[in-house]
Amino acid sequence: xxKVTQSSRYLVKRTGEKVFLECVQDMDHENMFWYRQDxxxxxxxxxxxxxxKMKEKGDIPEGYSVSREKKERFSLIxxxxxxxxxxxxxxxxxxxxGTEAFFGQGTRLTVV
Amino acid sequence: xxxxTQLGSHVSVSEGALVLLRCNYSSSVPPYLFWYVQYPNQxxxxxxxxxxxxxxxxxxxxxxxxxxxxxTSFHLTKPSAHMSDAAEYFCAVSALGGSEKxxxxxxxxxxxxx
Numbered sequence: 606x607x608k609v610t611q612s613s614r615y616l617v618k619r620t621g622e623k624v625f626l627e628c629v630q631d632m633d634h635e636n637m638f639w640y641r642q643d644x645x646x647x648x649x650x651x652x653x654x655x656x657x658k659m660k661e662k663g664d665i666p667e668g669y670s671v672s673r674e675k676k677e678r679f680s681l682i683x684x685x686x687x688x689x690x691x692x693x694x695x696x697x698x699x700x701x702x703g704t705e706a707f708f709g710q711g712t713r714l715t716v717v
Numbered sequence: 718x719x720x721x722t723q724l725g726s727h728v729s730v731s732e733g734a735l736v737l738l739r740c741n742y743s744s745s746v747p748p749y750l751f752w753y754v755q756y757p758n759q760x761x762x763x764x765x766x767x768x769x770x771x772x773x774x775x776x777x778x779x780x781x782x783x784x785x786x787x788x789t790s791f792h793l794t795k796p797s798a799h800m801s802d803a804a805e806y807f808c809a810v811s812a813l814g815g816s817e818k819x820x821x822x823x824x825x826x827x828x829x830x831x
Binding site: 636638640645646647648649650653655661663664695697699702703705706708709710711 | 723726749751759760761762763766768807809811812817818819820821822823824
């Protein structure tokens with residue numbers, strides 16, 4: 606079975622901190638995604654990566670950056686956390702466009 | 718760029734009734750379309766997908782969806798709702814040749830009443 610693992614289920618950080626959310630997939634997938642999920646807003650794409658060191662902005666990239674140095678790992682970075690970044694963050698991976706995306710269990714981030 | 722609109726943020730049906738969840742998409746190139754389900758406190762799980770070929774696709778748990786290019790729709794149906802179908806459902810689109818992002822709708826929360 607494909608496994609997408611997010612490093613933390615719950616995280617509490619202070620305003621202004623630099624925050625790293627890690628995601629690892631074990632199936633050699635090309636594509637990896639970071640979404641945030643908020644009630645009533647669905648899943649909004651933050652960043653997308655289609656290969657190592659390649660990334661593309663999603664719909665809401667402001668305040669975030671990403672890193673993909675190895676194929677299996679895709680990191681989301683909050684440069685200076687703010688309270689409006691309190692949310693559920695979901696990582697996903699897929700073999701290629703048009704194939705099923707597999708999701709991690711999510712990281713619920715609270716910024717205080 | 719792709720986009721998805723799900724009509725109805727909440728849908729309520731009686732057990733045994735037809736389930737119809739609506740999804741319309743926008744894509745400048747032929748789309749790949751997906752329905753995902755999210756049960757409370759769980760991750761997303763694929764219900765079904767359309768890539769090419771037959772426009773009526775069957776998924777898990779008795780769900781199916783029909784791709785209608787002329788209507789730019791991909792509505793999800795199930796003939797008879799079960800209590801265990803209560804969950805949030807997300808429609809998603811991606812496409813080769815355009816941006817290959819996987820874009821989701823805002824979701825529809827399905828309630829099944831006994």
